[in-house]
Amino acid sequence: xQIGNEVITWGNVHWIGLLLWAxxxxxxxxxxxxxxxxxxxxxxxSAVTVFPxxxxxxxxxxxxxxxxxxxxxxxIFGVVFWVRGNGRKEVEx
Numbered sequence: 268x269q270i271g272n273e274v275i276t277w278g279n280v281h282w283i284g285l286l287l288w289a290x291x292x293x294x295x296x297x298x299x300x301x302x303x304x305x306x307x308x309x310x311x312x313s314a315v316t317v318f319p320x321x322x323x324x325x326x327x328x329x330x331x332x333x334x335x336x337x338x339x340x341x342x343i344f345g346v347v348f349w350v351r352g353n354g355r356k357e358v359e360x
Contacts, residue, residue, distance in 0.1 A: 287323065290316045298341065307349025314341035 301309030
């Protein structure tokens with residue numbers, strides 16, 4: 268495949284970027300599912316999977332360094348959902 272003058276091959280694909288964006292997509296999926304089901308472990312999984320991208324953006328010299336707050340807020344929501352429970356009488360899975 269060719270984009271402009273550069274030929275895209277398996278050797279020059281930025282795999283770490285692909286991995287980080289895959290983690291962000293997994294985090295968004297876990298976030299939506301965790302908010303729907305109101306389960307703490309999905310919210311904590313969302314915080315863990317978005318942390319590598321937030322840590323990478325923390326090194327920025329502008330307002331993007333505040334991206335580190337996203338996993339912190341998600342972890343707080345996860346702990347709140349875990350402690351509060353989901354309103355059902357059975358044990359949370």
